[in-house]
Amino acid sequence: MPKNYAIVAKGLKKSYKKLEVLKGIDLRVEQGTILALLGPNGAGKTTTVKILSTLLAADDGQVTIHGYDLHKEPDGVRSVIGLTGQYAAVDEYLTGRENLEMMGRLYRLSQADAKRRSEELLQQFDLIDAAGRSVKTYSGGMRRRLDLAISLIAAPPIIFLDEPTTGLDPRSRIAMWEIIKQLVGAGATILLTTQYLDEADLLADKIAVIDGGKVIAEGTADELKQHVGNERLELTIAKGSNFQKAQKVVDGEALQVDSKRRLLSIAMTGGVKHLQEILNKLQAAGIEVDGLSLHKPTLDDVFLQLTGHQATKDDVAEEDKK
């Protein structure tokens, strides 16, 4: 049976002056599923979302959303999408309720529908007590919730969420995850971007890893984990042995080297036989191993393997400034 894709993007390119920000992005999101666009700061996530949500014109490439051609029918696209950008897009002076009702009308709902939906969403997002206050007085978490509520006012079948949990405290973060799960449960198709590997792992049906304006890997979380082997072997080299030498012995196989803690981690590709080989090689070189453990690979490992650099959490903190 042919799959039903809600979002199809082919060869998206975008440059700012000489800076090539997107170098040909291909994406497909099946209807009723979540695709996570996972990548570090500056990878091109926001640029991609802006193009898909009609805010930015791509230099090249084709996009179809819910059957509408992005280039030829932008208004059609706008009528089926909801966008929650990286920074809350709310009117500071209006109250939460006024914001919702205004956006409802601009989404072309009838006055009655806009009112009804606003109340439902205020309730749903735990904003009913603050509904009559200016948004200026809202906390970061409340703003995010209101922002998301606004993008849902017309119950759009396709939702874009650009880093929906960046800058949220852990409790709000979990609440946001619950909402996102409910949304797909209720039939929406979601494209979300994130720098958090655990978030993509937890929420997404499919993950597209993006770095430097290119999709460098795509698949389910499990498929991506296969990239780094089924399991990861972590070896602690004994104090008495030469760590540099140990590193040479496993030559190129090490995913991660931590000389301070004398740790070597290696992707296990050949099962027990592989493990035996490594240990034999080390023994032959006269290197003593203090500790040995096997780990299920995380997306962190995938990321490291694919990009050659760690997905730094420090970048995230920098983004938090409003």
Added chain:
Amino acid sequence: MAEQTLQAGSIQPEKHSAAYWVFSDSWVLIKRSLTHIIKSLDQLLSVVLQPIMFMLLFRYVFGGAIDTGPTSYVNFLVAGILVQTAAFGATTTALGVANDMQRGIIDRFRSLPMLSSAVLTGHVVSDLVRNTISTIIMILVALAVGFSPNADPLEWLMVFGILLLFTFAISWLSAILGLLAKSVEAVQWFSFIAIFPLTFASSAFVPAETMHPVLRGFAENQPVTHTIEAIRALLVGTPIGNHGWIAIAWALGIIAITIPLATWLFRRHTTR
């Protein structure tokens, strides 16, 4: 209930003609900008307090020192202050537009199936409302400190008409400023240095004849002076000459250029 609230595609938009939506979108955004006047202390003060202060200060500080011939200073002054306040009031659009463009909210509007340039209309029209309120307050204060107009109802109507047309023109000019500016602070600074010379190098507070010849040449021929002279003539019966027509022509000319230019800049700015 949760399930139903979030159910995708559970709600349908209304069906209307394109023209209906132009008006509907504009009206929604005009209401938004009007709400800003009430909700922001800044704006409320500039709408109500500033005109009162200006009127009283000029009346009592300069009142004795400036010779305005047969017309009393307060009678001379009112037209000038009305136009100056209208000009400053109209720069609120620049701030509002710059604010919207620099914050994420413009992206929200642009991701909706709406006419997003209605954002500009919202700011411009709310300037008209704001300036009408300020004008009425100023005239009441002026009457209390000795202003004695001899305008008949038709002339009063024309005064408001010219003021609104002038405000409309300056507001669209401000919209362009708001679209071009890189920051909200730059807008504040720029509207200050644009409006101050235009309103002070005019016949707003002193007769142009008393100025240095070079300045006088500028003051007598710039649009603000024509607008002030037309309003002054209508209010207190000074000779109107061609000022009325020239003021209206200037305003219409500015509007004819600024509306398409602002709309074009808006589109360009938002599709980078």
